[in-house]
Amino acid sequence: MDGQRPGPVVGPNGEGGPEPNRPNSATRGAAVRVLKRNMKRSGSKNCLNQKCCLGSREREWLREDPSRGCVYVYGTDQTSSVCDLHVVLCTVDTAASEILLSEGTESLYVQLNGDLVRRLDPHERPLHMIYKYLSDLGFRDTTRIQEEAAHSDLSCMFRFYNEKPSSLEQLDRILLSGVYNVRKGKTQLHKWAERMVVLCGTCLIVSSVKDCQTGKMHILPLVGGKIEEVKRRPHCLAFCSAEAQAPTYQVSFDSAAEYQRWLRQASKVVSQRLSTVDLSCQSLEEIPEHLFYCQDITNLNLRHNFLQQHSAAGVTSLCRFSQLKVLNLSQNKLGDFPLQLCEIATLTELNVSCNGLTHLPPQVAHMLSLQTLNLDGNSLTTLPEELGCLQQLSCLGLSFNDLSNIPPVFEKLCSVDKLCLAGNRVESLSLQAFSNMAHLKSIDLRMNHLTQVISTLEGIDNITQFDVRDNQLTALDLRCLGNLEQLHCERNQLKELTLCGFSLRAVYATSNRLTLVNVFLAPSQLLSLDLSRNCLSSVPDWVCDAKKLEALDLSWNLLTELPLWLIGCPKLRKLLLGHNQLKNLPCPTDCIPLESLDVQHNLLRHLPDFLFSVALNLRFLNASANALESLPSMCSGEENGTRLQVLYLTNNQLTDQYVPFLVIHVNLRILHMAYNQLETFPASKLNKLEHLEELNLSGNRLKSIPSTVSNLKHLHTFIAHSGGRKRSLAYAASIQ
Structure with a gap:
């Protein structure tokens, strides 16, 4: 505050009052002043009636320096009609410890956008947090930021508390409670006495009312x-x-309603075993004490809290659960792996992801029952050798850490069949490293820094799935993986790809620079092949050996022609050829199972004459953005129609002459013929397309709209704008 005292404190009604005691300035960064306000709430609104709770003297003091401001600190009694509010005058350099000293409280809490409530560290600066929050929202002018921060309605998004707000959700294991007359035992010798009775978890707790x-x-x-x-x-x-x-405890209730409520809830507890507890996203710093009365808990979810490491009721107390099998501690900012977890002998699944862990202690060797260990989203650089003692461990998550190579301990983890190292810092990978890991079947190295994968002459037959998406590879040779079934290598810089096709079932290599793809041994099991967005000038010859191929994507390449056998593949159902330089398509003489064909953005002037006669199962055809001058028809004697449901013909050169060819597609639901050369669309022809749901005739030369458009009962979208011409169409027909 630049050494200036902000003046006397103003009371709730504007009267002057004594300034609170302040420590010596040598121990404080800036003077802190607290204004107490008790503001009534307005109906159901969460914001206070007045936008600013400051008087003229405080506002004048704020205007002297844009680094000054006020922090609204709320009480925690949310049920009261009066909101307990303290307005703290301070600067952006004022730490939370200084505000605590002036408030006379032990802790200060913050809640952002109604989300979790967390305790502020003593060195954090509340006003600086508000100013940064407003800056991130887009405010740039310092005076405007100060003005917005002074409004109490900002607390709807950014609120401080002098005590941690209580949440009923945190007490979801306490089913019922109250003060009743209780007798221990069934005989008349025992006297009735007033006791506090709580139905908590799977237990009945009886205690003294006073204590x-x-x-x-x-x-x-x-x-x-x-x-x-x-x-x-x-x-x-x-x-x-x-x-x-x-x-046996006999409890006498005050009314029939209470009696029925307790009977109903207690009967559920008796008949059901409440073994799973979910306390995620509850702003917990400690484990609720009542949980420890429920020794039957086997699954405990504490994700996204603020659990303390060294608190008596923090993470260290989890070993008190004698039957715990599944524990989720992800997103708690633990910093270090809690050693006490290693004492839970029953634990089979542990999730400590996103906790800022830098190392794993050797004591994890004691967790012999562990089957799943999730360490994703931490800062691990190595793994201890002792981890190899966990012979039951079958799932180990290490994604998004700081590992630069394959941890050697994987050779000992014989039950782990998947290597999950996505999002680490691996730059080079030698396939020789997997020759001693016969148990591994799947390798996940997505989003690393891979620049090379070093092949080996020795065959490795155990790896069936290999994922190196989003790296920096320029070449990939995986011939040594003789039983590889699925490969993901999208979004690299690959120019060459070499594979063994013996067991290959799916290859996804989109968004590379491939000019050469070699597959040794016929890929007789290949079902799906995606080579889109590459630099291929021709279809690889080995594709003709993929007799079981069902989906092929060659879009966004440099193809100028197609071999006849491609469309005639006996199992091919989906063929994507868009965004190439094709001038014609071959047409097989025998029937084919093709269901989806995409040839948009090519140089086609004609589609194969008998396309609909050989592709009897064709349901989707996109031939937009070509130079089509004609449409294929059906052979004589085949007038029952096709199964085509979606037809895109936008931006071609079709004229009225070929509109009659559309009526053979009696099952059409979507028809786009925008930006062609149509001058008329006969109403009789449109009337036969009774299943149409979407029709686009924009950008043609139509002078009128077919009168039968109102007869299409399923039509919900009809577009017929003029495409920028001076002449426009008026659509007056009603669509039912």
Whole structure:
């Protein structure tokens, strides 16, 4: 505050008041002043009625320096009609510890956009956080930022609390609670006494009303027990445990409604085993104490919280769950792997992804039951050799870490069949490294820094899936992978690709610079091949040996012609050839199973004459952006129509002469003939396309709209704009 005192504190009604005690300036970065406000809420609105809770003196003080501002600190009683609000005057350099000192509280919490509430570190600067938030939203002028930050309605997006707000969701394991008359045992010798009774998780907890939090609690497990009605006393239930020599508690309720509510909930607890607890995204810093009364918990989800490492009820207390098998601690910013987790002998699945871990301790060797370990999204550079002791480990996630090579410990992990190293820093890969890992079947090295994959003369028969998408490879030779079934190498800089086709089933190599693709041994099992967005000038010869090929994508290449056998592949159902330089298409004489054909953006003037006669299953045809002057028809004697449902013919040179050819496609749902040379579209022809749902005739020379368009009951989209010509069409027909 530049050494200036902001003046006396102004009370809620504008009266002057004494300034709060402040420590010596040597121990504080700036003076902090607190204005207390109790503002009534406006109906159901979350924002305060007044946009700014500051008086004229405070506003004048703010205007002297744009680095000054105010932070609104709210109380946590959300049920009260009065909102407890403290306005803290400070600067962008004021730390949270200084505000805590002036507020007289131990902690300060922040909530962004109604999401999780987290505790601020003492060195964090609240006003700087607000100013940065506004800057990220697009505000640039410092005076405007100061003005927006002074409005209390900003708290709808950025709110500070002097205590952690309570959430009913965090107490979802507490089903019911209340103060009732309780008798321990069933005989008249036991007296009735007023007690706090809580139905929590799978237990009934009975404690003293006065010391319910600190006194002795009697815990009765209900799983497998029974609930009985006490007939001698109205609205009374007896809670019995299945454990031997466990006491029985009789609880007398005040009304029939409460009696029914407890009976209904307790019966569910008795009959069901509540073994799974989800406390994700709850802003937890500690494990709720009531959870430890539920020893039957086997699955615990604590994802996206702020659990403390060294707190008594933090991560260290998880070893108290004696039956825990599945634990999710992802996104908790732990920093270090909690050693106490290694003591949970029952754990079979552990997720500690996105926690900023830099190393894995050797003590993980004690987790002998572990089958799944997720370490994704951390900062690991190595793995300890002790990890090899986990012989039951079958799934290990290491994606998005800082590993620069394949960890040697993988040779010992005989049950792990998939190497997940996506998003790491691997620059070079030698396939020889996998020769000693016979258990590995799948390799995932997406989004690394790979510039080379070094092949080997020795065959490696265990690898069936290989994924090197989004790297920097210029050549890839995988002939040594004799049983490779699926390859992903999209978005590299590949010019050459060499594979073994013995077991090959799918190849995805789009968005490279391929001019040469070699496959040794006939790919007789190949089902899907994607070579789109490359530099191929011809179709590789070995494709003709792929007798089971069902989908082929050769779009966005440099193809000028196609071999006759390509369209005639016996199993081919999907063929994409768009964005090439094709001038004609071959047409086989025998029937083919083709269902989808895309030849858009080529140089075609004609489609094969008998295309619809040999491709009887064709349902999708896109021939837009060519130079088509004609359309194929059916052979005589085949007037039953085709199965074609989608036909795109936009931007060609078709005239009215070929409109009658459309009526053979009686199953058409979508027809686009925009930007052709049409002058008329006979109403009688359109009337036969009764299944049409979408029709586009824009950019033609039509002078009128077919009158039968209103008869198309399924039509929901009809476009017939003039395409920029002076003459425009008026569409007056109604579409049913």
